[in-house]
Amino acid sequence: xxxxxxxxxxxxxxxxxxxxxxxxxxxxxxxxxxxxxxxxxxxxxxxxxxxxxxxxxxxxxxxxx
Numbered sequence: 001x002x003x004x005x006x007x008x009x010x011x012x013x014x015x016x017x018x019x020x021x022x023x024x025x026x027x028x029x030x031x032x033x034x035x036x037x038x039x040x041x042x043x044x045x046x047x048x049x050x051x052x053x054x055x056x057x058x059x060x061x062x063x064x065x
Contacts, residue, residue, distance in 0.1 A: 001014075001043060001047070002014040003039045003040065003043060006031075010032050010033055011033040011034075011039040012029065012031045012032075012033070013029070013030045013033060013039050013043045013046060014027065014028075014046075015027060015043060015047055016028075016050070017051075017054065020054075027050065030046065
C-alpha cells in the first residue's frame, strides 16, 4: 500500500499482493489523483479490486482461449 505525492502535486496510489498458491504478484496503480483524501479512497478501492482478482476462478481464463 503506497500513497506517493508526485513532483507535479498529484498523488499516485499503488497496491500489490501475491496469490497464496501460485505466488504470482497481482497489483494495480492509479496516477493523477488530485487530493490525499481521494487517494485514500482510491487505495481502499484498489485493495478490494486486487482481492477480487486473487479470488477469481482461474479456469475462466483458460475458457477464453
